[in-house]
Amino acid sequence: MTLQQLTYLVTVADCGNITDAAEKLFISQPSLSAAIQNLEKEMGVKAFVRSNKGVVVTREGEELLSFARMLLEQADNMKEHFGSENVRPPKFSVSCQHYSFAVNAFVDLIKKYDADQYSFIIRETQTGEIIDDVASGKSEVGVIYLSKNNEEILSKLIKKSGLIFEELKVAKPHVFISNKHPLSGKELVTFDDLKPYPYLVFEQGEKNSFYYAEELVSMLDFPKNIQVRDRATLFNLVIGLNGFTVSSGVIDQKLNGKAIIARPLKMDAQMRIGIVTKKNMILSRYGETYIEALNKHLSIG
Structure with missing residues (x-):
């Protein structure tokens, strides 16, 4: 698991579909899908139900997203605390x-x-x-x-x-x-x-x-x-x-x-x-x- 994978997870959830999330993250759709699938496999959960209309977050996915947002926020806080005030x-x-x-x-x-x-x-x-x-x-x-x-x-x-x-x-x-x-x-x-x-x-x-x-x-x-x-x-x-x-x-x-x-x-x-x-x-x-x-x-x- 990496912070990048967690960022991908949160972005997909916020956008509601893989295509928009890939554009926002400036990566290819297949690369984003693969990163999400690898994270799901590692965590042993199915974060999203995929369809032609986009993605829907599962109950397990909501729990995973909660941890992901918290970890990303803590990572940002740590960078601000120990680094420049203009990190973000x-x-x-x-x-x-x-x-x-x-x-x-x-x-x-x-x-x-x-x-x-x-x-x-x-x-x-x-x-x-x-x-x-x-x-x-x-x-x-x-x-x-x-x-x-x-x-x-x-x-x-x-x-x-x-x-x-x-x-x-x-x-x-x-x-x-x-x-x-x-x-x-x-x-x-x-x-x-x-x-x-x-x-x-x-x-x-x-x-x-x-x-x-x-x-x-x-x-x-x-x-x-x-x-x-x-x-x-x-x-x-x-x-x-x-x-x-x-x-x-x-x-x-x-x-x-x-x-x-x-x-x-x-x-x-x-x-x-x-x-x-x-x-x-x-x-x-x-x-x-x-x-x-x-x-x-x-x-x-």
Whole structure:
């Protein structure tokens, strides 16, 4: 097994077919196919199911790809650590729940490593996908929260996926509402106060259970519920419908505007906001910088 073979494996998976991958790698299609077959034989797995339409990654292939991405990332990190800072263009990917502070940290990262060429990815996505992204190597860092409601289930999934959770901040639950909301003048908001208004939550797809929810409060506690997929839509509905959502209270007016405000929610609960990373993985300088920026913005909120 060589790093070159692992690069070939990941490129084929990303392209979805041998022909495009060969063009991207500047090698012949037969040479690429042979390299992949040799790797499959050595590892004793069938990574792809091949057809006229391209390739489909098998379950064994997904596991092999996870290791391949991790090893390639670690090789790059080692080169950067012991070699020149300009070994490769800046490259980093993070998957996160819908937090403005996660975006702010991402902005700080790009500003620090701005260059003529770079590749940065931020995925504001569903909780289950965040864990999957980090486990598969698609993202170096994931940003989620744990609480007494979801910790047992998510901690088992994190451990099973070969990941670890590191707590960065413990936050009390808040509601995000419009600055013109009828409850905006209250210093402390109760459940009864909120029941007349639409409760806005992030939809979690196939894993749409309370354990994967980004909000501390179940939809069952409120009669009016709206599920959305992105933060901009949610905030538009918060303003347009006098809706609300439940989150950490960490919000940046520069990023989200002054129309959205946070008010404490009367609730005996905590959000343990933190990161998930691969166990025993050496972070890249970009991952370390991103986590430093996260800590900075969480300390402000």
